[in-house]
Amino acid sequence: MSSKTAIPIITLLILLAALAGGAQASTVTASGGTISSVGQSGDFPITVDTLPTGLSGFNITISLGDPSKAEIVAVTLPPWAPNIPGIQQNGSVPADSVWIKVADFGNVIGIGATNVNLGTVTIRGDATGTTTLQVALTQLHNELGNQISAALIPGIITIGTPTTVPTTTATTTVPTTTATTTVPTTTATTTVPTTTATTTVPTTTATTTVPTTTATTTVPTTTPAGFGTVFVTSYPTGASVLVDGVVRGKTNAILPGISAGVRTFTVMKDGYQTVTFPVNVPVGGIVTPPKVYLVIGTSPTTAATTQVTTVPTTTSTTVVTTVPTTSPTTSVPTTSPGEPPGSSGSLWVISMPVGAAVQVDGEFRGYAPNIVVGLAPGSHELTVSVEGYRTEVRTFSIFTGRVTYVPVFLIPDVGQIASFF
Secondary structure: OOHHHHHHHHHHHHHHHHHHOOOOOEEEEEOOEEEOOOOOEEEEEEEEEEEOOOOOEEEEEEEEOOOOOEEEEEEEOOOOOOOOOOOOEEOOOOEOEEEEEEEOOOOOOOOOEEEEEEEEEEEEEOOOEEEEEEEEEEEEEOOOOOEOOEEEEOEEEEEOOOOOOOHHHHHHOOOOOOOOOOHHHHHHHOOOHHHHHHOOHHHHHHHOOOHHHHHHHOOOOOOOOOEEEEEEOEEOOOOEEEEOOEEEEEOOEEEEEEEOEEEEEEEEOOOEOOEEEEEEEOOOOEEOOOOEEOOEOOOOEEOOHHHOEOOOOOOOOEEEEEEOOOOOOEEEEEEOOOOOOOOOEEEEEEEEOOOOEEEEOOEEEEEOOEEEEEEOOEEEEEEEEOOOEOOEEEEEEEOOOOEEEEEEEOOEOHHHHHOOO
């Protein structure tokens, strides 16, 4: 068998062995600590200690046990998650409870990863005392898209310094038999506990560690005006993507921060002909050009009309995307990313192996990985298929203004496996 064909089989066997072999349990921990005084804030990360079968995405909720003592005022997404509006999301703040939803696009967190940050919450102290910081799992999926069982450990947050003046110690240290030695009473009263409590600078130092300012600056939640996001895919993958002559990454790639308007995209790989095509980038939206199929050779060529994607962002609500298939070219109408906010949702499909055909409600919508936009809220049927593997059919839900993430791991067909031996 060829090495290219063997790779998915080997990957499948490794992952199935990791799942069947009694993988190490995971523990999700909410950090605790001290906030020096009422009105001050501190950062408290949420971490998972080990991920024996990797991570494809998660949806967690962080809440305060006693909302009268503190409030969550900011959320910082994990540093390994790319800032892609609509894919990496969190609930609004300030609040007593907030959710964080992140997808691991690009397999940054691999099998066997340890001490993985799932996000950080910034908490402001509102009253002296203590409160727990609790975490709940809605989704914690491994590389196969299966739920990970994990133990949950809450954190304890203390606001302010407790007024623990040891009056009993001062009383006990006064010997009643020696009436002349009344000075120890004065000494006991000034036994520096109060001074020590006043000079507890460690808590002040913790408050001044500026992570709060850094966190606020590093989490842009919206795409800047005049920019959009382009999702470029190719077969084979690993081809360089140039935008207006500047290298921006390798396929398959989500490229945020592309200047809006018609841009020239070039896809090139050693041993294959270069493909160049224009893309009309929408302001604040996501556009997915048709999959680029590279032809073996060395001479550059101009992309056929099937590689041209035009996305009107203001005047039209639909766009026709020409999708190459094994049969003659088929035009698939989709809803434009420029449609009114909140009228539809999107589906993000990835597959193992890549390049599987994607159908939504029986309609062909491209090849995975792919983002299907303009879907009506509610339940839909997803069909993912590729030659030599069992077809996967799933039901998923679309929510208004959100992206639903569905990873699909295809199982090789029994007859296909037998042909390898």
